[in-house]
Amino acid sequence: MPVGDLAPELAVLLTAVAALLLAMALPQRRHGWCAALAAAGLAVAMGIAWSQAGAARLTFSGTFALDGATTWARLAIPGLTILCVGMSPRWFSTDRRHGEFYAMLLFSALGAMAMAGAADLMQLVMGILLSSVTGYVLAAYHRDWEISLEAGMKYFLVGALANALLVIGVVLVMGMAGSTDYATLAGAIPGDPLTVTGLALILMGLFFKLGAVPVHTWVPDVAEGAPVPAAAFLTVIPKLAGAVALYRLVALAPGIAALPILVALVSAATMTLGNLSALWQEDVRRLIGWSSVSQTGYALMAVAVAGAVPEALPALLAFMTVYGIANILAFAAVAQLRGLTDIEGYRGLIRSQPLAAIALALAFMSFVGIPPIAGFLGKFALFLATLEAGLAWLAVVAVANTVLSLFYYLRVIGPAVFAADTDPAARLGGTVLGSLWAALIVLLLTTVLWAAGWAALPAGLLP
Template identity: 65%
Template sequence: MPIGDLAPELSVLLTAVAVLLAAMALPQRLHGWCAVVAIAGLAVAAGFTVAQWDAARMTFSGTFALDRATGWARLLILAMTAGVAALSPAWFATDRRHGEYCAVLLFSALGALAMAGAADLMQLVMGVLLSSVPGYVLAAYHRDWEISLEAGMKYFLVGALANALLVTGVILVMGMAGSTDYAALILVGLLFKLGAVPAHAWMPDVAEGAPVPSAAFLTIVPKIAAAVALFRVVSLVPEETFPLRLLVAIAAAATMTLGNLAALWQTDLRRLLGWSSVSQSGYALMAVAVAGAAETALQALVAFVGVYALANLLAFAVIAHLRGRTALEDVAGLLRARPVAAIALTLALLSFVGIPPLPGFLGKFALFEATLDGGLSWLAMLAVANTVVSLFYYLRVIGPAALSKPKDAMGTLGRASFTVILVALLAMAVSVPVWGGLWNGLPATLLPM
């Protein structure tokens, strides 16, 4: 059990403890430094991840996989968590629990890291629970706001049921096989973390009611970890033994269709993004459904989840920058009032659709290609139809933002949120010309378990 193999996870753990202790000692006016410490700790963890980039082995008695898939998931989780942490100081400036928020954020990210590299059922359960429990706190952090409490309660109830089913499945596997190695799994637990049907109901409520940094985190980070973990599970189950890939394909079809149809007439931007996040989970499941059947399935999954995470962080950074104004009429005239924010929001939404030459197009193209190669042409055609449908509700946001006049002055959160917007825009711009190199560096296979 070489401790160094878990250096990124240990860095996040120690940083979370340091942030918690600092929040206890520092006065409220200095709690913003907790976010700085959190980002520094995440950078250290990213450095350890890069140092282990060429690792390809099972570690800790075969319970944790050190491979390229784990490496990419680690980097995405750490980067997105850092972006969310950067949004928190201004958003929680008047909250006496601001410092503790950063600690809870890091604990939830630690659970996602554990889930992404899990190669054993008990390790997976630990990761899911460690990611979920702090997530309930993040969702309901505005405890004086009824909508936030409702979001946290719904997230908790759906999570409690999904996690109970997951643990029940683990117990059954242990009883039948006498081992916790991957052999079969109840899908609901991981579908809950993805925000996919049938455990999707929490996603739009959390996107609407949680603090904006929490909403950004909970609609991105657990999805990254769950996508990789679910891919590991599906790739190990022989199709002739159990039609797990077919179940995932059906879940993908239901998730993307329900998410897009529910988003059509939403009047709140955050809730619209919540339902959009559900639909994006459906697209991600397309790659999982062809695990083992298409050579580029894993590459397509990591590429799509990466570009989705970047666009989603950008969209929520714009919402945070506008101080949480989320009614569609509130963003009318945004181009005239806040041109950079309007351009950023437009590019994020168009990337969700997959409009070229945005990175979202490259991610979706990879998904469709892998799905066709895997023999699921009906699922690819359904995804194309859903993509066309999604353009309608994104244009309901883009049109008024670009063509209408602002009703009143639009205040902003300050430099921190604007910086996150600029960094995310730069990352989107850079990702397109270097896509070929990124694609070649993505994992194509998993370690045998």
């Protein structure tokens, strides 16, 4: 059991502990140093992960997979978390618990990394629980604000139910199949009703992390009520890990046709409900939250065809990468506007805050899939994989939902560009501006370097 196999995760863990200790020792006005420490630790984790790229083996008695998907998660999760860290110093500058926020953020990122690389159901449970428990704290971090407390409570209640169902599902699968190890379960999961029920319950726990129907209700509340850096993190990072974990699970049981059908139905329901619910939102943060739900629906298209076509996994990873960058870009624009939520406050934004307006427009264009933005390429890859697998009806539903989503994105961008200027929006500035620029540049680079990135994505998983 070489400890070095988990060096990226250990780097995040040690940085989280160090950030917590530093926050205890420093005066509140110096807690911004914890942000620098957190970003440095995450960068180190990415560097170690890059050095381990190309590994293809199971480690720690087969409970953790070192493969292409794990490498992708080890790069994407810390990388996007750094952008969330960058939004935080100015946002929490007057919060007495400023420094502790970074420890919670890192512990939650660690849970996501553990979830993405899990090759055993017990390891999966551990990663999900670590990600969830810390997520509850992040969602309700503004404990003096009723909306934030409501978001945290709803996240906790939905999560408690979903995680309980997850554990029951693991018990059922372990009891009927005799193992929790993916290498043992691969292709050998019995198709009896109890095992299929157990798998469906495990899927329910992962649907919660993804924000998919029917355990999606926390997403718009967290997007609206959590601190903007936490909202950006919680609507992206758990989804990245949950998508990989869900793909691994569905690929384990190619002989159980009910699982892909269930995922396809949930995909259609999630994208449709997310888009319909976003249509008349007057709060931009809730609109982004419902948009996040719909994006989960699109991602599930690739999971529904897991193992059926070779392009399924690359399409999933490519789409989730672009979605994560665009979603954090949208929240960075909101953070730059000091959390401005009322849609009327965005009228004439292009004149008072041109950078924030352009960033928001590009993020929304990526969500819709308007060429040549990378979001178009990600959606195209999803549609192609779905059509090749014979699920034409799901691709048609996705296209219809994409057209529908144009309406509510234009409700924000249209007035922001063409309406008369209202009172100039306040700016937050500082490192928020750095995160905004970084996310914007990365989104554009992803568009330009798409072919090289696509070629580097893995086509298969362990075991």
